[in-house]
Amino acid sequence: MSNGAIVVTMxxxxxxxxYLGVPVAFALMAGVLVATFFTPVSFPSMIGQMFHGIDxxxxxxxxxxLLVGELMTSADVTQRMIRLxxxxxxxxxxxxxxxxxxxxxxxxxxxxxxxxxxxxLSRTIAREMDREGYDRGFTAxxxxxxxxxxxxxxxxxxxxxxxxxxNVSIGGLFLGGVVPGVLIGIGLMIYSYFFGPAGVKKQRAxxxxxxxxxxxxxxxxxxxxxxxxxxxTGWFTPTEAGMIAAVYIVLVVxxxxxxxxxxxxxxxxxxxxxxxxxxxxxxxxxxxxxWMLAYLRGPDVVATYITAWAGTSGPKxxxxxxxxxxxxxxxxxxxxxxxxxxxxxxxxxEIGNINPLHMGVVIITTLVFGLITPPYGLSLLVxxxxxxxxxxxxxxxxxxLYVVFFLTIAFTxxxxxxxxxxxxxxxxxxxxxxxxxxxAGYICP
Amino acid sequence: MDQRALVxxxxxxxxxxxxxxxxxxxxxxxxxxxxxFTVAVLCDVVTRTIxxxxxxxxxxxxxxxxxxVFIGMAAATRRNDHLFLSEITRRIRxxxxxxxxxxxxLVVFAVALAMVWFGYKNxxxxxxxxxxxxxxxxxxxxxxxPVAGALIALFSIEQLVNGWRHGFEGPExxxxxxxxxx
Numbered sequence: 001m002s003n004g005a006i007v008v009t010m011x012x013x014x015x016x017x018x019y020l021g022v023p024v025a026f027a028l029m030a031g032v033l034v035a036t037f038f039t040p041v042s043f044p045s046m047i048g049q050m051f052h053g054i055d056x057x058x059x060x061x062x063x064x065x066l067l068v069g070e071l072m073t074s075a076d077v078t079q080r081m082i083r084l085x086x087x088x089x090x091x092x093x094x095x096x097x098x099x100x101x102x103x104x105x106x107x108x109x110x111x112x113x114x115x116x117x118x119x120x121l122s123r124t125i126a127r128e129m130d131r132e133g134y135d136r137g138f139t140a141x142x143x144x145x146x147x148x149x150x151x152x153x154x155x156x157x158x159x160x161x162x163x164x165x166x167n168v169s170i171g172g173l174f175l176g177g178v179v180p181g182v183l184i185g186i187g188l189m190i191y192s193y194f195f196g197p198a199g200v201k202k203q204r205a206x207x208x209x210x211x212x213x214x215x216x217x218x219x220x221x222x223x224x225x226x227x228x229x230x231x232x233t234g235w236f237t238p239t240e241a242g243m244i245a246a247v248y249i250v251l252v253v254x255x256x257x258x259x260x261x262x263x264x265x266x267x268x269x270x271x272x273x274x275x276x277x278x279x280x281x282x283x284x285x286x287x288x289x290x291w292m293l294a295y296l297r298g299p300d301v302v303a304t305y306i307t308a309w310a311g312t313s314g315p316k317x318x319x320x321x322x323x324x325x326x327x328x329x330x331x332x333x334x335x336x337x338x339x340x341x342x343x344x345x346x347x348x349x350e351i352g353n354i355n356p357l358h359m360g361v362v363i364i365t366t367l368v369f370g371l372i373t374p375p376y377g378l379s380l381l382v383x384x385x386x387x388x389x390x391x392x393x394x395x396x397x398x399x400x401l402y403v404v405f406f407l408t409i410a411f412t413x414x415x416x417x418x419x420x421x422x423x424x425x426x427x428x429x430x431x432x433x434x435x436x437x438x439x440a441g442y443i444c445p
Numbered sequence: 446m447d448q449r450a451l452v453x454x455x456x457x458x459x460x461x462x463x464x465x466x467x468x469x470x471x472x473x474x475x476x477x478x479x480x481x482f483t484v485a486v487l488c489d490v491v492t493r494t495i496x497x498x499x500x501x502x503x504x505x506x507x508x509x510x511x512x513x514v515f516i517g518m519a520a521a522t523r524r525n526d527h528l529f530l531s532e533i534t535r536r537i538r539x540x541x542x543x544x545x546x547x548x549x550x551l552v553v554f555a556v557a558l559a560m561v562w563f564g565y566k567n568x569x570x571x572x573x574x575x576x577x578x579x580x581x582x583x584x585x586x587x588x589x590x591p592v593a594g595a596l597i598a599l600f601s602i603e604q605l606v607n608g609w610r611h612g613f614e615g616p617e618x619x620x621x622x623x624x625x626x627x
Contacts, residue, residue, distance in 0.1 A: 015530075021549045023527030025518065029556045044567035047560060051567075051587050054514050055507060060486070063479055063510070236490065243486040266476065271449045273475030274526070277517020282528050284514065333528055376530055 001038045003296040010035040010292065015331065024336060028285030032292050041295065046288055053287025053339070054280050057239060058164035062112075063276035064242025065155045068223065069111025070272045071249045075261040077220050078120050081106045084213040084221075087205035089189075094199050096129045097142055097192035104146035105185045106217075108153035109224030110245075112160070114371055114379045117147035122386030132200045136389035141372070141398035142196070143387070144379040145405075146188055148368040151334070152181030155227050158364045160238060161283065161335050165290075165342045168360045170238045171231045172430025175422040176361040180412045184368075187404030195400065219253050232426045279335050286336035294343040303347045310352075317352040318359065318413045321345070322366050329370020333378065337367060355445075357423060357431050358416045365412045369405040372398050453524045456615045459607045464523070464600070471520040471596070478513030482506045501579040508586055515589040519596035522553065523603075538614065546613035547605060554601035560594025 001009075014031035018024055029050065036046045072078055082103050089098040100121055107117050121143045129139045151158045154174030163170030205213075223245050230236035230244060254261050293299070306324075310316035328337050349359045371379040374395055384394040412419050423430045424444065433444035451469040460468075485506040492499045521527050537545065568591060572584035 017549075017552055018530035020545055021529065022552045023522075023529055025527060026553045026556045027530070029559070030552050033556065033559055043559065043563040044570060047563040047590060048567040048571070048587060050560075051511065051590055054511060055586070057503065057507065060482065060506065060510050063513070064483070064486075067479065067483075240486055240490050243483055244490070246483060247487060267449050269479055270451070270472050270476030273477070273479040273513055274472055274517045274520050274524070276479070277475065277514045278521050278526060278528055280514045281518040281521065284518075332530065 003298075004301065006035050006038050007293060007296050007298045007301070009038075010289070014289065018332075023281075024333060025281040025285040028282070028289045028336060028340075032285070032288045035292050035296070039292075039295070041292070046292070049288040049291050050284040053284045053291075056164045057237070058160060058170055059280065059283065061155070061160045061170070061237075061239040061242045062157050062280065063272065064239065064246050065112035065157055065160070066116075066276050067246045067269070067272045068242065068249060069107075069113050069116035070275065071246065071254070071265075071268055072107075072110055072220065072223075073116055073120050074264065074268050075249075075254050075258040077249075077253055077257055078103075078107065079124070080213075080217040080257070081220055082124055084210075084217040087210045087213040091202050091204040092193060093201075094192040094196040095202050096125055096132060096134065096199050097138075097196045098189055100125055100129075100142055101146045101185050101188045101192065104149050105153060105182070106221065108150040108181060109155075109227075110220065111150055112155045112157040114147040114150045114368075115382055117150045118143055118379050118382045118386065121147070122383060126387050129199070130387075134197045134199060135397065136387050137393035137397035138197060140380065140383040140387040140389050140394035141401060142188065142192065144372045144377070144383040144394070145398060145401045146185070147379045147383070148371050148405075149181045149184055151368045151371070152177040152184065152365065154178065154224070155238065155242065156364070157279070158334055158338065158367060159360070162338050162342075162360050162364060163238075165287070165339050166346065166356065166360060168356050169423075169427060169430030171427050172357045172423040173360050173364070174228065174231065174238070175426060175430075176357055176419055177364060178422055179419045180361065180365040180408050183408045183411060184404055187408060188401065191401060191404060219257060223248065223253075279333075282333060282336045283339060286339035289336070290340045290342055293340060299343040299347040302344045303351060306348060307351055312351055312353070314352040314354045315413055317348050318354065318362050321348060321359075322362065322409055322413065325363060325366040326369060326373070329367050329376075330373050331376055333376065334364075334367040334370060337370075338363070355416060355420065355431060358420055361419055362409070362412050365409050369402075369409065372401070372405075453526075456525055458611045458615055459525075459604045459613065460523070461603055461607070464603060467596075468520060468523050471516055471523075475513055475517045475520055478509045478516065482509035482513070485509060504576055504579050504581055508581075511586055512589050515593035519593045519600065522597045523600040525604075542613055543608065546608055550601045550605045550608070554598055554605070557594045557598035557601060561591045561598060564590035564594050 010031040013034055014027050017027035017030055032046055036043055085099045085102040089102050092098045104117055126139050154177060156177055159173035159177060160170055163173050226245050226248055227241045230241040231238055306317060306320050310320050349356050371377055380394055380398060384391045420431050428442040433442040436443050451472045452465045485502050489502040568584045568587050571587045572582045574583040576583060
């Protein structure tokens with residue numbers, strides 16, 4: 001069997017099994033094991049590859065960011081951030097819709113998980129939106145779209161996986177995700193203001209109310225400062241920053257704001273202990289899949305096709321990759337997709353002479369769009385379930401919001417200087433700058 | 446339905462009561478692993494800050510982490526909490542549903558057997574490789590792969606047998622198409 005035929009068989013097997021209801025990790029491994037049968041690679045080494053796929057220090061950040069999100073959600077501390085958002089934007093047209101977006105921006109700075117964001121918003125603001133007469137399809141679509149920011153605004157689990165597998169600075173990816181994350185937020189707010197339901201008109205909160213709400217939300221809002229501050233000052237790696245944030249919540253936030261929750265902490269740890277294994281099991285399977293794909297020279301074949309269309313033009317290559325990942329993101333979860341396609345991304349980054357950090361931000365921005373597109377729009381699926389609206393209706397109401405994502409992706413591809421401005425200022429090495437031999441400042445390519 | 450319960454009651458008809466304590470133990474081990482590597486990373490930061498880094502702590506951390514992933518993988522198999530590409534099967538009823546669910550579990554079972562057998566062979570090979578600076582054999586880490594494989598195989602058999610006897614559809618499938626992971 002030729003290499004191409006093995007790649008096709010392995011990929012089809014994964015997709016068919018996955019859509020027949022086999023868990024992603026096992027569908028990936030089934031594809032890999034069948035492919036291994038047709039190659040000289042040994043089966044034990046492929047099973048070993050599963051282990052090596054998760055044996056990376058950087059991936060340790062994932063459980064910590066999940067733990068931070070879980071602790072905040074389960075202790076109900078997020079209510080304070082919702083109140084702050086209400087005092088800031090609740091008076092605008094479509095007030096609650098604006099609150100959803102602003103809260104998601106705040107929450108994105110704490111948790112790297114979109115699903116956690118959807119869970120919090122669906123349990124709280126969604127009910128209030130229902131009472132104010134917002135269409136449930138719109139509510140689900142907006143919550144799902146806003147939740148995607150959790151994977152762009154730092155900390156982001158997708159950035160951790162991308163950085164760990166692609167050997168790109170995770171801190172740099174965190175900072176690079178800020179611009180597209182904020183753009184999506186602003187886009188959703190503009191859409192809600194002009195085209196969304198009007199909701200109930202509320203009075204603007206007084207400065208005193210804003211002050212009180214800000215005071216109440218101060219402790220949770222320190223978390224993003226701990227995470228990014230620790231990384232930017234070089235005190236912590238992203239993993240350590242996640243750990244410090246978790247310890248801060250356990251030792252400071254919960255005892256001060258939710259003392260009654262302390263006895264539930266063991267339950268939070270036990271549940272998160274199982275929860276983090278779910279995406280990482282997929283990472284284990286995907287890394288074996290990605291290894292086999294690279295062994296069979298899959299990246300060369302895809303790179304040949306893409307360069308035949310785009311030549312060596314960086315933007316053209318990126319736009320073609322965007323098309324590829326919009327399609328991939330419709331069918332496959334972002335985490336395995338990143339790992340499986342990493343050899344192809346690396347190859348094309350080299351051919352197009354693209355900054356690896358810029359490529360990472362573009363790919364992550366594209367993949368977060370997959371969270372709201374059918375058939376595998378995880379955020380939209382979860383939001384429609386929680387808001388109790390048929391998936392089809394939520395999907396229809398999310399279609400106009402796609403424009404926000406398309407514009408953000410296009411902006412991210414076309415304006416690398418703006419996207420990479422923050423990483424260049426705070427982590428110059430992450431964008432390929434190096435210290436000037438004179439000792440003053442950096443020299444950037 | 447309490448997602449956080451040590452023994453999840455969803456799809457109860459697919460579970461043997463005898464294996465409930467095993468699910469509870471696996472969940473507790475998941476919790477122990479995350480607490481373990483949280484403490485290990487904390488100690489790593491503290492010892493480094495005070496100028497006396499314990500280099501072996503990183504190996505303890507990755508050990509807890511990897512064990513946690515594979516134990517969690519086994520626990521998620523019993524709780525049917527894995528990441529799925531689609532929920533097509535939950536929309537289907539009757540014989541077609543039974544056939545698809547059984548087929549899915551057979552695939553998981555086959556992969557689990559591969560994890561047991563080839564994972565064991567890989568473990569033997571890894572006993573000859575060592576991690577620096579602690580010189581812990583790599584096999585100590587990779588030993589968890591066949592163990593997780595055995596647990597996953599056991600849970601697949603449990604679900605296959607019970608599903609064949611009582612059907613795979615549960616009362617929760619009538620109301621819910623998607624079970625979100627909270």
